[in-house]
Amino acid sequence: MTHNWETGPILRAMSRNKVGALLIALQIAITMTIIINAIFIIVERSALMGRESGVDEANTFYLTSTGFGSAFNASSVIDEDLRRLRGTPGVVDAVQINAIPISGGGWSMSLKTETGADIDGIGTANYFVDEHGVDALDLQVIAGENFTASDVRLRGRNQSDWPPVAMITRALAENLFPDTNYADVVGKTVYIGNDEPVTVTGIIDKLQAPWIGWDRLEHAMLTPEKMDFSSTRYLIRTEPGQRDRLMAEVETALADAYPNRIIRDVDTLTATRERSYRRHSAMITILTAVMVLLCTITALGIVGLTSFNVSRRRKQIGTRRALGATKPAIIRYFMLENLMICTLGIVLGSALTVGLNMALVQWFNQTALDWFYIPAGIGVLILIGQLAVLGPALRAAQTPPALATRTV
Amino acid sequence: MLSMTNLSKVFRTELVETHALRDFSLHVDEGEFVSVTGPSGSGKTTFLNIAGLLETYTSGDYTLDGQNVFTLNDRQRSRLRNEKIGFIFQSFNLIPDLNLYDNVDVPLRYRGMTAGDRHQRICDSLEQVGLANRMKHLPAQLSGGQQQRVAIARALAGDPRFLLADEPTGNLDSQMAASVMGLLQDINQQGTTIVMVTHDPELARQTQRNVYVKDGRVCDEAAPVQLATVNE
Amino acid sequence: MFAYYLRLATKSIRRNPYLSLLMMLAIALGIGACMTTITVNYIMSSNPIPHKSDDLYYVQLDSWDPYSPFREPNEPPDQLTWRDATNLMEAKRAHRQTAMATSGAVVEPADQDINPFMASLRLNFSDFFPMFDTPFLYGSGWGSEDDNDPAYVVVISKDVNDRVFGGENSVGRTLTVAGKPFRVVGVLDTWIVVPRFYDVTTNAFQDTADIFMPFYMKRELELPNSGNTNCWKSPEGEGFTAFLQSECINFQMWVELPSDGERAAYLDFMNSYVEQQKALGRFERPLNNRLSDVMTWLENQQVVADDAQIMLWVALLFLLVCILNTIGLLLSKFSQRSSDVALRRAIGASRSAIFAQYLTETALIGVAGGIAGLGLTLLGLEGIKLLYGDFVSNLVALDIPLVIAAILLSVLASMLAGCYPAWRATLIAPASQLKTQ
Known part of the structure; x- marks a missing residue:
């Protein structure tokens, strides 16, 4: 069976239900904006943290000796x-x-x-x-x-x-x-x-x-x-x-x-590095957590909305099955629909990403984003969207074709 | 065209076994227009689902256009539905978010036709049901009768050998029902086999043969008397 | 009626438990992220001395390198030289004034059982204590007569008093600091100023000093420099005096000027002082002196860390995603219940009644999400403490206004999310859904 990508009908059907699609697209756009900028900051900070001091850090410690009294x-x-x-x-x-x-x-x-x-x-x-x-x-x-x-x-x-x-x-x-x-x-x-x-x-x-x-x-x-x-x-x-x-x-x-002296501040170079770079490692941890949570929320949102769409369209799916849609065709339909919403989100998101980065450069002395972060971010977002939609799509494919003849 | 022999369908739950069809046998020849009637719960819908490959059966034989369907997998069944069977449902089952053109397009998409081919067929079939000028309308903008005509156009677009209609006039007033029936008869006269499930004996009388189903069995098989009032 | 809506809402929430949970979770996470970062930013940027922050001014003189500014584009240095600090202090032109420096010295308790320890020193004038409202547990600051010919007196922190004197009233007792005997004149109570506005040249979120002593002890005892020492040219000559006479900056100065007139007069005085010094061959840069009140100074020194602000913006975007998410889910949820709406409308419910019913439901989800969000905020703040170490522990405490803000924010967020879906629900025509589809 040749594949017929139903982009046209999906697009026209979506335009009848703009708000839902737009909401997901916006979520994807903002998620993408945050993720790309966060990854960029994380990569930058990791590079900072990866710099070597030149000292044998693992085997070095230091201390301060402070003498007092006139006899010292x-x-x-x-x-x-x-x-x-x-x-x-x-x-x-x-x-x-x-x-x-x-x-x-x-x-x-x-x-x-x-x-x-x-x-x-x-x-x-x-x-x-x-x-x-x-x-x-x-x-x-x-x-x-x-x-x-x-x-x-x-x-x-x-x-x-x-x-x-x-x-x-x-x-x-x-x-x-x-x-x-x-x-x-x-x-x-x-x-x-x-x-x-x-x-x-x-x-x-x-x-x-x-x-x-x-x-x-x-x-x-x-x-x-x-x-x-x-x-x-x-x-x-x-x-x-x-x-x-x-x-x-x-x-x-x-x-x-x-x-007549105080020995103080006995410390290792490993701990010193940890302390000096703490601000950066904290930022990395926080941004990573934000990214994971954000992806989870967005993915769950997609799962939730698609599930609702699937249950709302059960009759329609049954009809499609009756009219000859195979199970993979049903799955494909939902994946494609999500991909199209993602695309809208990504277009918006790319603009937002560059905008946020420009704001960070302007106000927070961050560096400008490397271009390849954007395609990488797009890949991640598409993957998240497709994975999120897979579950509900699989369930949609299980809709029995006999549903078409059932009167509600 | 369609041949069912000793077909039975059993629904099993933990507590009860329900025989929806028992020893159901029916033969429909190429070009026939057969109605299936019976009281509700008689097994009409089960018959329709099995005949349309929407459901599997428990035992017996079912041959559609010379092909035994028992061993087919889901993909093959989908394909058979798509290529050989046209469905007409009681509640039309149009997709509300799609315009008429896209609705008729649905089964053609699954057949994997080229865009030009599809366009031609969609236009032709909408022309045939007299709705070619309303292609861009949404189903909600049409009357019930018009919606059912779109559904018929959708069924015809794939050029099926065999049309399965489930109470096609059930949701329509009598005037609209008559026009839909007329359309079906036209189609039948052009060579398409039609099996129509209905509870309405009046409608059954307009077909070549009526099969009366009760308790999952065929009880009475007779050619209904042709009435003078048939819309030609 | 509200009770009825509330009952309907709980029913509806129970009917879709996973979906409702997902919405609560989304709001809770959004609120948690926002409140955590808002708390950190709020405390970082809070006014540490609200009742007189407009009367206290930080003094800056541009004594820097004629060829390049201290900081681009043309910022005057953030500290003063010894010479300028002492000259301004001697002029005594403000209502109150104090120059300051930090140092460190060994404290040798008289009690042999207590080990000597290193203490942080703040060198300041007697006005320091009334200017910054330092809380005294025992005694008081020293008098102005002890400033210029520095007396061997100290004010000690509560910690030092506990450590050396077992928490007793130690006023009048002797403490050996930097090898010299000092008389304790005052013991401070716990003094937490966040940010530590009076000296932000080092970490603004550090604790206050262990020991306070008269400023001129710097010269008397040749105490070492702590904090930042910046020089645009090397001291001329050798020894401690050469450093004090150099163009190196290591000293801060605050003045208290309760009226606009005094403020203008003091700025005039600073300018005329610099003109006078120009005549002596110093201050080769154009006139660029500054008086900044507390909040202006904190802003100038960028006490709110960039990272904290970036996180705040990220958290706000995060909340936005959570709200969008909730709107989407509510839309779907409400659209499933269109027949319910149509029926209610048919039997006489007004549009506003439908709106109120649905908004009650979202508000309920919002309150639940907000409470969970508060829990997550506490967790988030603990996380910040864990990640950044103890020095931020002053930064991460929730107070009552913040708790109220969190609840309000979450209800607001959920209502905002609920408005559109609820409005859409009101658009359903009565009886439209009563026929079978």
Whole structure:
């Protein structure tokens, strides 16, 4: 049997019952609008969350040590702490550091390739570490050399000048010197805080700044410094599987070693990532829930309306069967009808989707939608519509043809 | 054309067995116009449903146009209905949301004809029932008699060998009924076999042969007396 | 008559239990989503100090980089330099005024059994307490005589008082903060301000500080900077004094100006101050000073997160889908009962009676959906708490007006959904359906 798509009669029959069809079409249009924009936001946020910090996140934790009392000698306590940490079995390496990547708090400076007040600088995060920084942060020096112990200088609390050498990330090197191969940036001089020269002695593969929302997230600069601060942070990298045990042990060991201080904010990098990206993961969860609920509601609405139509048209369906419609033809009729309503919804929905996206771009600094989300959304909506209508359509096909001769 | 031999139909529920038809035998020759009468509950409608392949039967033999229908599946039965049988129902069974043209189009669609072919047939059959000028009207805009004419046009459009009419004038006043009957007789004279179920002996008399059904059996089979008042 | 309609409605609902349930569910979900996001947005944007939000002004001076604005297009910096904050404070031109900063220090309780801990500090002037109506459990703020030559006095939060002094009245007792002995002059009662309008430069939904002390302790004890420190040029020279003299911003300032005249006068004063500083070679940008009242300032700082607003819009669209859904289902449901309507009309029911009967039915579904929606809202708010962590717990509480709003919204939504189908039902002509079809 050849297939005769009854688009014309269905369309004409639908025009006799505009409101019902329009209601479903509108639902589909709005559902499509929300779903496409939601998926787009979800994909964007997931991409944000997928960015790597460059640190061995799974095996790293950090803590803050705050000394108090006039007898507290920061410099010697730090030396002793680091010796103790690095000597602890299970610890790969440990380092004193001023800020934790992707944690939300840290230092930043502006770098220039020439001096002068009216030249725009390029922002970078600043990390102060000694020669153990590379190991503790799990970095790779891809050009130049790591710091040596003799590079490391002592930085006082209110000191604002900079050591003569620094390592920078590849991304920062490429942005500072766009025309130069990153490896050749080694040996070049950059100016920090307007006019203080610093020589780049090494390039590291990747290290993110503390602020995940910053557009210079991949810009980081390491300077060889030991901080003579009474409140300071240690970042500790452990062997796989040892982190949680060591966190508790290290906290007690440091607290016992020197009583006039507080060990606080002991935390893992995994938890830090979770906290920093919580806003995004929450948005993803909420939008996903909204999408699922919305699809369910729309699908149930279609099921409900089609069921009603089926029961209202039972006599008609029986007549069609009597006149020679096969069961598949009845199913096809309802599927096709739904497809046509969907099409109307999709046309409306495409316009609404683009409109909502434009509003989001305008008022909420979201990015513009990629075109392929629209056909993908159309596919999803058609699938939902067809699946929703399948049940009632199957029931319609079960209508006995003998119904046609029954008088009501 | 239609041959039923010892046909029976039993409806079973948990409590009772109802014999709607028992040992029902009827033969209709090509080109005949047969009426089936009987009191309500006699099995007329069951006969009609089985004859029109709308229902299956429990035992016996039914051959339609030389084909035994017992073993046919749903798809084959649908196809047979579509190609060989034209239905005329008591309550017309027009689809209220479709205009006349689309209503007549319904069975043709299921036959899978080309658009041009369908158009020709729809126009011809509506012409035949005298409603060609009202194609775009909806059923609700027509009188009962006109609606039944549309239903007849729908039945004729597929060019069936065999027309099954179920109380075709049951919902019509006498004037309209007469014109519908006249139309059926025209059709019969052009060679289409017609079986008409009715409770109205007056109507039965206008057919070539009447079959009286009672308690699911054929009781009396006789050619009714041709009355002088027949509308030609 | 209403009782009769109500009985008819319950009957009708029972006749199509799944369909009625589906409509209730749709309304409940729509209401739940809307009320959850409305609650979050409502509290984020609520006025934290309604009785005087028009009298309190945040002070901004454009001391930024001559070559680029602090924020596009031409926003003045959101904080002040030490120099400007202290100069404005010394001028004392407002009814009340306070410069502020945040810091942190170790607290060493006298009781050896209580471990030393890190406390958040707020450095402020004595006017801070009356300006922001801080609730005192014991004692009071310090006097203005303790501001300029800073006295070693602190006001502590209820939490700190509980932790260090076991919740007793600790006024007059000594507390070691940052290694120095301070005298407690006041203990605050639980003080929840949402949003924490007086300092939104860091998280506006965080708790208030642990310890409040005179502003000049910053210089006296060389306390470290908390919050955001932004500099458009490096401090000149070394040491703490160099930082204080630099163009780095880390300080906030509020003034209380109860009348329009005072407000205009203060703005004039700010402008003349900047002109004076321009003569000294600072403030190279064009004059761009600002006084913002509480609500304007919150709006300027975009305290209501974009995500929360996006969610609100999504939720409203969601509700719209639910309403459309309900309209569709009601239309079908009512269309099935056209013979019932025709019969009622035939035996004398007026159109408005039919309308009332059907609207009662939808309102009943709406109320049921609204109550279920309230439950879902509570669930949704718990979900938000779970997803965003504790720091939003101040944000997610339902109050009575919100509960009433939820019920009203759901009844309104369902009536809105019911109006069209009910009206359509009234169009059925009496007796049209009495014949068999």
